[in-house]
Amino acid sequence: MIRPVVVGVDDSEESLRAVEWAAGEAESRRRPLHVLHAFIWPLLGAPLGPAPGAPPEGGLRHAAERVLAAALARAQSAAPGIEVSTGLPETDPATALLHHSHQAELLVVGSRGLGAIGGLLLGSVGARLGTEAACPVVVVRGPRTPHGPLTPHGPVVAGIDGHDEDRALLPFAFEYAARTANPLVLAHAGADGTALPEQVLDRWRERFPTVAIVQEPLTGHPGTALLHASNQASLLVVGSHHRHELSALVHGSVSQSALHHAACPVAIIQVRRS
Structure with a gap:
């Protein structure tokens, strides 16, 4: 099917x-x-x-x-x-x-x-x-443009907070970035903002060789930082951790503001904790 x-x-x-x-x-x-x-x-x-x-x-x-x-x-x-x-x-x-x-x-x-x-x-x-x-x-979400309903260009921003996202959120973000020929910004929303190890990134580079990857630790409140990042983004990708409320996205409770006020479309991906 x-x-x-x-x-x-x-x-x-x-x-x-x-x-x-x-x-x-x-x-x-x-x-x-x-x-x-x-x-x-x-x-x-x-x-x-x-x-x-x-x-x-x-x-x-x-x-x-x-x-x-x-x-x-x-x-x-x-x-x-x-x-x-x-x-x-x-x-x-x-x-x-x-x-x-x-x-x-x-x-x-x-x-x-x-x-x-x-x-x-x-x-x-x-x-x-x-x-x-x-x-x-x-x-x-986002403004209509003279060339279409939404601008197709701009980085794909993925708000990640741990290795669980590797199995759910990142495949979606990489595939979208590859199809739209946009770079991918990995916005780290974890408590320590730790970047993904190079060996992990190498596997993604091998799978999606055309996607330029930027790692960016979020400073301040993660929801506010993601909202700011959405101003230039073509898509904002966040994870839902099955806590039965949209506030429980990206390290607990940060993305309601992004979902209400983001300047670009927002993708919600189910992330099941291991």
């Missing part, structure tokens, strides 16, 4: 920017894109059709279909060559996204919005994605 890139959408511009980013990532990975809009209204017993006397194109179901149509058009415009499918599951956003994460290569969402997926990182939906998703999660 070819695992798709899955993107969750609502009726916000932020989610459409996430669709553009996800489409570009699907194209880069040579994967199909699946656009998902959770349709919770049937569970709540709400009338789905147009109100009496209203235009036939009114109603909640038609509105949901328009959300998917807009997302489909945005994806096809951003990456015309990719295969795109859509889904309208009748469930809540967290359940829909987590279910699809088991078959996905990558799960992509916007950072905020006014619809059902709005405010992902501010509530329980985002917390569940960050700690329970079965695949990496990317929260799309």
Whole structure:
């Protein structure tokens, strides 16, 4: 089975920017894109059709279909060559996204919005994605540019704090840096900021010979340092240590500020402690 890139959408511009980013990532990975809009209204017993006397194109179901149509058009415009499918599951956003994460290569969402997926990182939906998703999660942040939704250039910054990241976070960061031809900054968030040994780096250099590696110890509060590093980054990669809250990222509790205020997309990778 070819695992798709899955993107969750609502009726916000932020989610459409996430669709553009996800489409570009699907194209880069040579994967199909699946656009998902959770349709919770049937569970709540709400009338789905147009109100009496209203235009036939009114109603909640038609509105949901328009959300998917807009997302489909945005994806096809951003990456015309990719295969795109859509889904309208009748469930809540967290359940829909987590279910699809088991078959996905990558799960992509916007950072905020006014619809059902709005405010992902501010509530329980985002917390569940960050700690329970079965695949990496990317929260799309950052400014739109004249050349696309987000600048594709700039270092990939990986916040690491120990050897557990070697098995989860670093492969994702290196692969992304290699595909996008960007350098990789290993931002050490551990208590002592210890750099990776040269023999460890040599193994990564052998595997990804085109990626330039920079090791950078974080000074001051790690969350603030990662936030500052995101200003010039194309992607910020952090680890989730299965502590059931997004504050428990990168050495305990440092990345909520990065997830709320980062100037670039943020990738959340599951890191299981040994």
